[in-house]
């Protein structure tokens with residue numbers, strides 16, 4: 001696009017921004033105006049990051065991880081500014097032995113005010129264990145693929161939704177908030193492509209049961225901006241956009257692009273995992289979630305508020321990678337740690 005055409009599009013965007021009084025600083029105004037030109041739509045001014053590393057990340061590690069390491073990871077993430085940290089899962093230890101210490105982990109977290117610590121619960125037994133441990137928020141998880149549902153939670157989609165009815169009812173009585181997940185929203189490791197309508201249908205059912213938010217999971221990370229956009233569009237026809245979250249795995253390197261697609265569609269809750277840890281034990285070959293460090297860098301580049309301190313986040317990333325004896329799955333963490341060693345400034349905008 002020529003400079004004069006860019007400018008012609010930029011000026012109305014700036015005027016509109018001023019009229020709405022949404023942004024205060026000049027720097028922020030320019031970034032937002034650039035969004036208008038580049039994307040033809042406004043990105044959210046603030047994003048909630050749901051950090052899933054301690055659960056989604058650690059559920060897939062082959063080695064045994066000491067409880068104290070899990071607790072320290074959660075505490076460091078909180079100190080870095082993350083406000084929602086999915087702490088663990090109250091699933092069957094026979095199915096996911098990596099998280100068999102969920103009660104100990106949950107009880108040992110030094111709980112900080114204003115931080116939420118949701119946990120996964122697949123059934124009533126999980127919910128009861130979570131409540132006994134002191135959880136105030138849980139997540140139930142269904143799938144848009146029949147085969148994945150069977151492999152992951154040993155029942156059909158319909159059976160799982162029936163089971164969740166009771167879980168939500170009991171949670172509500174105990175004043176425990178319930179989030180929903182839908183797995184395999186664009187593709188399934190067993191069935192291949194999944195129709196957007198199938199994902200939206202399960203999202204609508206979970207929302208209808210009483211989930212305050214439904215996180216759409218690209219479990220095996222096969223989505224691209226084109227396929228996730230089609231899926232989110234269908235979901236937005238079924239439930240309010242503010243109730244949709246994006247849970248993108250990075251197996252095919254599309255994680256950040258897919259997050260940006262979600263933001264462009266007005267979604268302002270993004271799941272991510274420190275150091276890109278993770279994967280689902282029942283999704284062979286799937287790599288971790290999009291890395292929290294990469295998401296924070298992306299958001300900062302647009303001047304979108306996220307409340308996370310990048311330096312502490314990178315320290316936390318280095319901590320867990322050292323504890324697990326592995327390299328970081330985050331491009332940003334790798335680049336920032338290398339820049340620190342060279343004592344170079346980074347291009348990061350705070």
Ligand SMILES: CC(C)(COP(=O)([O-])OP(=O)([O-])OC[C@H]1O[C@@H](n2cnc3c(N)ncnc32)[C@H](O)[C@@H]1OP(=O)([O-])[O-])[C@@H](O)C(=O)NCCC(=O)NCCSC(=O)C[C@@](C)(O)CC(=O)[O-]
Nearest residue numbers: 090091092095122125126152153154181183184217219280
């Ligand atoms: C759902 C079940 C339990 C069904 O598993 P099942 O074998 O059909 O369950 P069951 O009711 O027949 O019980 C079998 C045994 O498990 C026990 N049991 C039963 N429930 C619990 C519980 N909550 N806590 C502790 N123990 C439990 C139960 O007491 C019994 O013990 P036994 O009598 O044999 O000694 C099982 O399939 C399960 O735990 N699955 C979880 C799998 C999982 O955690 N997957 C990863 C999380 S999902 C994910 O990662 C995707 C996501 C969310 O990130 C989004 C995305 O990326 O797509």
